[in-house]
Amino acid sequence: xxxxxxxxxxxxxxxxxxxxxxxxxxxxxxxxxxxxxxxxxxxxxxxxxxxxxxxxxxxxxxxxxxxxxxxxxxxxxxxxxxxxxxxxxxxxxxxxxxxxxxxxxxxxxxxxxxxx
Amino acid sequence: xxxxxxxxxxxxxxxxxxxxxxxxxxxxxxxxxxxxxxxxxxxxxxxxxxxxxxxxxxxxxxxxxxxxxxxxxxxxxxxxxxxxxxxxxxxxxxxxxxxxxxxxxxxxxxxxxxxxxxxxxxxxxxxxxxxxxxxxxxxxxxxxxxxxxxxxxxxxxxxxxxxxxxxxxxxxxxxxxxxxxxxxxxxxxxxxxxxxxxxxxxxxxxxxxxxxxxxxxxxxxxxxxxxxxxxxxxxxxxxxxxxxxxxxxxxxxxxxxxxxxxxxxxxxxxxxxxxxxxxxxxxxxxxxxxxxxxxxxxxxxxxxxxxxxxxxxxxxxxxxxxxxxxxxxxxxxxxxxxxxxxxxxxxxxxxxxxxxxxxxxxxxxxxxxxxxxxxxxxxxxxxxxxxxxxxxxxxxxxxxxxxxxxxxxxxxxxxxxxxxxxxxxxxxxxxxxxxxxxxxxxxxxxxxxxxxxxxxxxxxxxxxxxxxxxxxxxxxxxxxxxxxxxxxxxxxxxxxxxxxxxxxxxxxxxxxxxxxxxxxxxxxxxxxx
Numbered sequence: 001x002x003x004x005x006x007x008x009x010x011x012x013x014x015x016x017x018x019x020x021x022x023x024x025x026x027x028x029x030x031x032x033x034x035x036x037x038x039x040x041x042x043x044x045x046x047x048x049x050x051x052x053x054x055x056x057x058x059x060x061x062x063x064x065x066x067x068x069x070x071x072x073x074x075x076x077x078x079x080x081x082x083x084x085x086x087x088x089x090x091x092x093x094x095x096x097x098x099x100x101x102x103x104x105x106x107x108x109x110x111x112x113x114x115x116x
Numbered sequence: 117x118x119x120x121x122x123x124x125x126x127x128x129x130x131x132x133x134x135x136x137x138x139x140x141x142x143x144x145x146x147x148x149x150x151x152x153x154x155x156x157x158x159x160x161x162x163x164x165x166x167x168x169x170x171x172x173x174x175x176x177x178x179x180x181x182x183x184x185x186x187x188x189x190x191x192x193x194x195x196x197x198x199x200x201x202x203x204x205x206x207x208x209x210x211x212x213x214x215x216x217x218x219x220x221x222x223x224x225x226x227x228x229x230x231x232x233x234x235x236x237x238x239x240x241x242x243x244x245x246x247x248x249x250x251x252x253x254x255x256x257x258x259x260x261x262x263x264x265x266x267x268x269x270x271x272x273x274x275x276x277x278x279x280x281x282x283x284x285x286x287x288x289x290x291x292x293x294x295x296x297x298x299x300x301x302x303x304x305x306x307x308x309x310x311x312x313x314x315x316x317x318x319x320x321x322x323x324x325x326x327x328x329x330x331x332x333x334x335x336x337x338x339x340x341x342x343x344x345x346x347x348x349x350x351x352x353x354x355x356x357x358x359x360x361x362x363x364x365x366x367x368x369x370x371x372x373x374x375x376x377x378x379x380x381x382x383x384x385x386x387x388x389x390x391x392x393x394x395x396x397x398x399x400x401x402x403x404x405x406x407x408x409x410x411x412x413x414x415x416x417x418x419x420x421x422x423x424x425x426x427x428x429x430x431x432x433x434x435x436x437x438x439x440x441x442x443x444x445x446x447x448x449x450x451x452x453x454x455x456x457x458x459x460x461x462x463x464x465x466x467x468x469x470x471x472x473x474x475x476x477x478x479x480x481x482x483x484x485x486x487x488x489x490x491x492x493x494x495x496x497x498x499x500x501x502x503x504x505x506x507x508x509x510x511x512x513x514x515x516x517x518x519x520x521x522x523x524x525x526x527x528x529x530x531x532x533x534x535x536x537x538x539x540x541x542x543x544x545x546x547x548x549x550x551x552x553x554x555x556x557x558x559x560x561x562x563x564x565x566x567x568x569x570x571x572x573x574x575x576x577x578x579x580x581x582x583x584x585x586x587x588x589x590x591x592x593x594x595x596x597x598x599x600x601x602x603x604x605x606x607x608x609x610x611x612x613x614x615x616x617x618x619x620x621x622x623x624x625x626x627x628x629x630x631x632x633x634x635x636x637x638x639x640x641x642x643x644x645x
Contacts, residue, residue: 039294043290046298048298061122070297081249081286084283088262095275098268098272104277106277
């Protein structure tokens with residue numbers, strides 16, 4: 001399982017970074033989403049990988065438990081990245097609709113932008 | 117435990133939804149509430165600064181959960197000063213936007229503005245690393261809205277870049293926090309500091325990775341050299357009054373570096389030894405140099421001020437990365453100056469932009485040219501670090517603090533030369549915009565016959581002149597301010613008070629009876645504080 005989780009984080013992050021380096025906004029946003037998925041799985045792993053254990057301490061029996069804090073962190077991170085993705089999609093859409101171009105680089109559209 | 121400590125976060129958090137939901141169609145009421153909130157914030161932060169000035173560290177336990185388990189807000193001299201700075205800046209900017217009508221060029225300006233203030237205040241006050249991330253996101257998501265306020269193609273495109281850059285930074289922040297949590301098992305800053313000190317040697321490598329990623333995140337926020345590319349385009353294309361508020365955002369990054377790398381990853385921790393000297397200091401010096409060159413090379417007044425802000429961040433981070441109590445005191449002195457100066461210059465740049473195209477070139481004389489050029493002159497003196505204003509003292513303090521450092525010749529050379537280059541750039545811009553225009557008028561003649569009507573109301577001048585008067589007062593009050601800064605720096609380097617106060621209640625019993633006995637615990641904690 002360690003290998004699976006580790007390679008999932010690695011592949012998601014690598015694909016995310018590759019897409020972020022693209023020139024058009026849509027792949028960049030996809031890349032950001034993949035990167036946040038990678039982060040979320042990584043955060044899960046920070047509490048050590050345990051399966052089938054409850055996320056609570058038991059003071060009567062010394063059983064293994066899953067660390068609940070990373071789960072709370074992941075929940076926060078998911079909510080935030082969801083909201084952020086929505087914001088960036090809207091801004092990118094506005095930029096595309098007003099410039100008629102979804103190049104993330106600004107220099108090519110300077111003239112068009114000056115008129116608008 | 118007094119509840120005043122959380123007021124800077126709660127007040128804007130309440131005013132913003134009120135403005136959105138109840139006052140959506142009442143422009144005047146929105147303005148009244150927004151300004152009132154900023155005035156009240158200033159009063160609150162003055163009170164907080166007065167409380168923190170004697171060196172006491174106050175802890176606010178959210179939900180009354182004690183420190184390593186619950187989230188705490190911590191008020192010490194440094195956070196109090198930053199909160200005060202933010203609220204004063206917020207007041208000036210909101211007055212300017214109301215005066216210039218910027219707040220009505222798009223929807224929901226005042227609500228976003230209050231949320232932005234809430235995020236900044238929270239980032240300065242929190243004592244929990246993950247909570248710091250959350251407040252960063254609060255201030256960022258508000259800043260995305262403010263950044264594209266008013267719309268326009270260029271602004272949307274710059275907005276996309278700004279948002280993407282910051283989202284990458286946020287992901288990196290989470291990676292860093294995850295790594296640090298995996299090693300230390302805690303997210304409370306004071307608790308991390310204790311755990312880091314007693315970590316086995318086998319864990320130092322992974323902790324170092326986490327610390328460096330965290331440094332990268334804060335470097336993105338503060339626009340340190342290889343990571344500064346987002347700043348000029350974003351600030352120059354944002355509404356300039358908003359850029360004036362953003363002047364504090366780079367300082368949030370600098371504050372986080374100062375806080376985390378004195379409290380948690382101090383230079384004597386083996387995991388992060390040498391990080392400051394070998395990486396941060398050269399990067400900070402190059403930032404100062406690039407900022408100065410950018411000031412000289414800018415063709416628009418917005419970019420000019422943005423590069424000026426980068427140069428001041430470079431100087432500030434140079435002071436921080438020297439990492440002595442003297443240099444930290446210099447940094448604290450300089451941070452107030454550079455924030456107020458950059459904000460004033462952004463506001464003046466907006467005054468110019470309202471009347472002209474914003475290009476640094478001779479153009480028909482603008483309305484109120486004399487007054488604006490005088491304001492620009494004063495602010496430029498402050499930005500370049502010329503006497504008599506506080507920029508001179510700030511840079512002098514930084515130079516003085518660098519005296520015993522191995523790289524002292526470099527620090528002196530870069531700061532002095534970049535100050536000179538900044539001065540040249542500002543002088544060139546001022547000459548082109550304000551002086552050569554008069555030459556143009558006499559030659560062309562007919563264009564000057566239609567000087568634009570004055571778009572700004574008196575309130576905009578009140579805001580800018582207020583900021584500049586504040587700078588003058590700050591310069592005059594340098595003695596007391598410097599004593600405060602030195603005491604703050606001493607606190608930062610002697611972190612025992614902070615650690616003890618934050619973790620004072622860590623052994624208070626928790627468990628299933630926590631809820632039942634909470635009134636009793638309230639009483640207890642009131643007695644102990």
